[in-house]
Amino acid sequence: MKLAIASLVLGSAAAFSPSAFSGTALSAASNGATMDMRYKVAVIGGGPSGACAAEIFAQEKGIDTVLIERKMDNAKPCGGAIPLCMIGEFDIPESTVDRKVRKMKLISPTNVEVDIGDTLQPNEYIGMCRREILDKYLRDRAISYGAEAIQGLVTKIDVPEDHKETESQYTLHYQEFTAGSSAGVPKTMDVDLIVGADGANSRVAKAMDAGEYNFAIAFQERIKITEEQMSFYEEMAEMYVGDDVSPDFYGWVFPKYDHVGVGTGTVVNRPAIKQYQKAIRDRAGDKIAGGKIIKVEAHPIPEHYRPRRVQGRLALVGDAAGYVTKCSGEGIYFAAKSGRMAAEAIVKLMEGGKRLPTQTEIERTYIADYDKLYGPTYTVLDILQKVFYSNNGAREAFVELCNSKYVQQVTFDSYLYKRVQGNNPLDDLKLLGETIGCLIKGYAIATPDQEFSNPVESAKRL
Numbered sequence: 001m002k003l004a005i006a007s008l009v010l011g012s013a014a015a016f017s018p019s020a021f022s023g024t025a026l027s028a029a030s031n032g033a034t035m036d037m038r039y040k041v042a043v044i045g046g047g048p049s050g051a052c053a054a055e056i057f058a059q060e061k062g063i064d065t066v067l068i069e070r071k072m073d074n075a076k077p078c079g080g081a082i083p084l085c086m087i088g089e090f091d092i093p094e095s096t097v098d099r100k101v102r103k104m105k106l107i108s109p110t111n112v113e114v115d116i117g118d119t120l121q122p123n124e125y126i127g128m129c130r131r132e133i134l135d136k137y138l139r140d141r142a143i144s145y146g147a148e149a150i151q152g153l154v155t156k157i158d159v160p161e162d163h164k165e166t167e168s169q170y171t172l173h174y175q176e177f178t179a180g181s182s183a184g185v186p187k188t189m190d191v192d193l194i195v196g197a198d199g200a201n202s203r204v205a206k207a208m209d210a211g212e213y214n215f216a217i218a219f220q221e222r223i224k225i226t227e228e229q230m231s232f233y234e235e236m237a238e239m240y241v242g243d244d245v246s247p248d249f250y251g252w253v254f255p256k257y258d259h260v261g262v263g264t265g266t267v268v269n270r271p272a273i274k275q276y277q278k279a280i281r282d283r284a285g286d287k288i289a290g291g292k293i294i295k296v297e298a299h300p301i302p303e304h305y306r307p308r309r310v311q312g313r314l315a316l317v318g319d320a321a322g323y324v325t326k327c328s329g330e331g332i333y334f335a336a337k338s339g340r341m342a343a344e345a346i347v348k349l350m351e352g353g354k355r356l357p358t359q360t361e362i363e364r365t366y367i368a369d370y371d372k373l374y375g376p377t378y379t380v381l382d383i384l385q386k387v388f389y390s391n392n393g394a395r396e397a398f399v400e401l402c403n404s405k406y407v408q409q410v411t412f413d414s415y416l417y418k419r420v421q422g423n424n425p426l427d428d429l430k431l432l433g434e435t436i437g438c439l440i441k442g443y444a445i446a447t448p449d450q451e452f453s454n455p456v457e458s459a460k461r462l
């Protein structure tokens, strides 16, 4: 039996853990008596996954919620593109959106350009955000609902051997940073349940032995260009494909309020990322020429789920779990959604803070529901990436295919609304024929991919 001593020492608002008590105290809590003894949930990481998880826990008054974020003004390296449905579903004000993209140029290895966007309705758009703005909004909302916010870097988590069978607590070790001081103060805190929302380099994943995933390295430069150049990107984003900009992904130019984000990514040849970044700058050419690089950012992007996403009462969400789609590299919506789904499932299982969920219960709710909802999306995008991003012939075919209004419609609908479209079988059949035709033509006109040798990185792939 353990008291949540750390919370007392730290003078935190949270008091005791019900697991510390038995008999009358616990039953008083179960009867709804107002005793200050609650289970404590720690959400580690204040990006979209953590903020959206914390806001759900914070609204359950029978649970104490603490949100630990290493840097409250963090500007996550990111293209910042979000689907339209996220705005409504997560009640995000449009003021967090820098630009509403309604047109896209898809540019092939031989610089064939296809304009997409004609199928969009006037009120439809892709939102372009700066992450420091979006994340802060979501985090502040969780705090306003009652989550206790700590600016701290979690460095270690003690996971008791018996955590799957008993209610023994987890001990967080973290460096707390207070305003005006760069030196962290070492602290500890005992908690009953942990949500790992701490991104691709997750400490929570490490603590729970969640296993590894392949990852891309993505690189982006924020480039301030002239107003005249910016007017081209007013409502426009660009995607470039070709082995010069990435052997297995795409390069992008995404507009922000007074600059553009120019970036690329790769899994298979990460050491060459700067060479690919130079190529995307060159491909964009005059449209960004003379621009001033105001920020350089890079970060890993997971390629697939981790082997384990729940252990005992430790659960992963967002990038920590590996929820980024192939092909598009989209992870913001899936982070927010998985954070919300995990928290909603766990809150329900906790029955107003009266009990703790088991690993099996979390797996049967959060994990099963998430996989059912999005498993097919990950699979389809994985296949598309393998087919269309693997060589210049296939990339040419991909760009040509995107000329089809039907392809544009289905692609935008799936991206913007995150629902699998009820496709038209006749159009699908026609599309299959067109795909084969485009692939044959693409292979005929394409320049072969440059060979590269990267045995060390390749061997590391899981």
Ligand SMILES: Cc1cc2nc3c(=O)[nH]c(=O)nc-3n(C[C@H](O)[C@H](O)[C@H](O)COP(=O)(O)OP(=O)(O)OC[C@H]3O[C@@H](n4cnc5c(N)ncnc54)[C@H](O)[C@@H]3O)c2cc1C
Residues within 6 Å of the ligand: 044, 045, 046, 047, 048, 049, 050, 068, 069, 070, 071, 074, 076, 077, 078, 079, 080, 081, 082, 152, 153, 154, 155, 197, 198, 199, 200, 201, 202, 203, 218, 219, 220, 263, 297, 298, 299, 300, 301, 317, 318, 319, 320, 323, 324, 329, 330, 331, 332, 333, 335
């Ligand atoms: C260059 C690049 C471009 C991208 N472009 C897009 C895009 O256009 N659209 C899109 O949808 N996705 C994009 N992604 C993917 C997207 O950024 C992620 O999928 C998304 O940020 C995941 O959110 P998250 O909350 O799970 O993790 P994160 O956003 O990584 O948040 C994790 C948070 O945890 C904090 N943290 C980490 N470790 C600790 C610790 N030990 N203690 C305390 N706090 C900690 C971090 O400071 C951070 O705030 C891009 C990624 C990259 C790298």
